[in-house]
Amino acid sequence: MPAFLYVVCILTLGLAAVSAANCRKIHIAPLLASISPDAISRVLSDLASFCAVAATSVSSATNEAQVDSKLDLVGLHQASHTIVRVTGFSVLMIADITWTFLSAYSVMMQLLWLFFESLIVVDDAQIETKTLHLDAFVADAFSFSTPRAPMTPIPLAPASSPSGPVPPGPAQHFTMIRDAAVAIVDRLELYAKDLLKLKAAFEQVIRKLDSMQHVFDDVVMRFNGMEETLDRLGERVKGMGETLDYIGEMSGVMVKTVDGMDEMFNDIVKKVCALEEKIKVMEKRVHEQISGNGLWPIRLYNHQRSLDESLEWPSVFNPPYPAGKPSTLAELQSMNAGMCMALVAALHLPTPPVPIPPPLEWRRKQIINYLGCAEFDSMSHSIVLYY
Structure with a gap:
């Protein structure tokens, strides 16, 4: 846009100069001579450098937007301050560019107005007066170092000749206008440099945002990994629950088994306990057999006696022994049935559970066995103990 305005200014000035020369016989040779080749080369080089800077800025912004960097909180804080500063600077720069554009537009409108007036004005003094007003307007519009004053309108009525020094000629007017245009180009170059600084700041912010995006992507990936880990943990907990259920079932079976045990x-x-009772009964019986009522020592004593030696009898009370009881083993072996029955009754010996009464010999052996006597068998000459 600034280069376009610059070209439009040059074309407008040229058109105005040619028209004025044709209509009012103004000498255009000095005016053209004032435009040096260096000025034209400078304008073209400024236009080319501006285009190159714009292309380089776009290319570097496209390439460097992909650069990654680490994100930290300090960088994010600096980036926020940079955004604020860049935004304020951008607003000021846009306002300044807008003022410059409006000033250039006003200059072109004044030049066009001068051109159209030159077609109808017949006095060269009026042309000089209007040119002087245009010089004052250009100086006021492009005085960037001093506060801008309201634009001075160009009067339509003929004005009196100004008193004082002689006004400059057309070549000097064109030189002043060219200097103003060069000042515009210089200011636009400053704007281009400021834009480059702004681009660098925005590139830094973009790099910060890219690094933030990478950090957020990393956080999302970590959250996804945590979700997968929690899913696996949930599956393991579910398996542990099934195992605990199985253990509970086995515990129930074990409880039933323990109850059965x-x-x-x-x-x-x-x-x-029943066996202990039986053992106690057996112990009692053994004790009775050994020491109860003195029967066991009597049996041991009688077992050692021969046929003719006297025997020991246990004490009885009801009924008592019969009179004339046998005193030796030989007498026991030869006692009659009445003596046998009396001794059985006195000793309280059990009777066999048979309906037929036992023979006399069986009764004799029962009494001999109860007393513990040893009977000599005449056939085998051995000692037999009857129980």
């Missing part, structure tokens, strides 16, 4: 143990305890 308790019942079996109770049965065993009962059997052991």
Whole structure:
């Protein structure tokens, strides 16, 4: 846009100069001579450099927007301050560019107005007066170092000749206008440099945002990994729950088994208690056999006696022994049935559970066995103990 305005200014000035020369016989040779080749080369080089800078800025912005960098909180804070500063600077620069554009537009309108007036004005003094007003307007419009004053309108009525020094000629007017245009180009170059600085700041912000995007992508990936880990953990917890359910079922089976074992143990305890009772009864009987009523020592004593030696008898009270009881083993072997019955009754010996009464010899052996006597067998000459 600034280069376009610059070209439009040059074309407008040239058109105005040619028209004025044709209509009012103004000498255009000095005016053209004032435009040096260096000025034209400078304008073209400024236009080319501006285009090159714009292309380089676009290319570098496209290439460097992909650069990655680490993100930190300090960088993010600096980026926010940079955005604020760049935004304020951009607003000021846009306002300045707008003022410059409006000033250039006003200059062109004044030049066009001068051109159209030159077609109808017949006095060269009026042309000089209007040119002087245009010089004052250009100096006021492009005085960037001093506060801008309101634009001075160009009067339409003929004005009196100004008193004072002689106004400059057309070549000097064109030189002043060219200097103003060069000042515009210089200011636009400054704007281009400021835009480059702004581009660098925006590139830094873009790099910060790219690094933030990478960090957020990393955070999202980590959250996805955490979600997968939680899913696997949930599956493991579910498997542990199934295992605990199985363990609970097995525990129930084990409880039932232990209950059965308790019942079996109770049965065993009962059997052991019954066995202990039987053992106690057996011990009691053994004790009675050994020392009860003095029967066991009597049996041991009688077992050692021969046929003719006297025997020991246990004490009885009801009924008493019969009179004339046998005193030796030989007498026991030869006692009659009445003596046998009396001794059986006195010793309280059991009777056999048979309906037929036992023979006399069986009764004799029962009494001999109860007393613990040893009977000599005449056939084998051996000692037989009857129980």
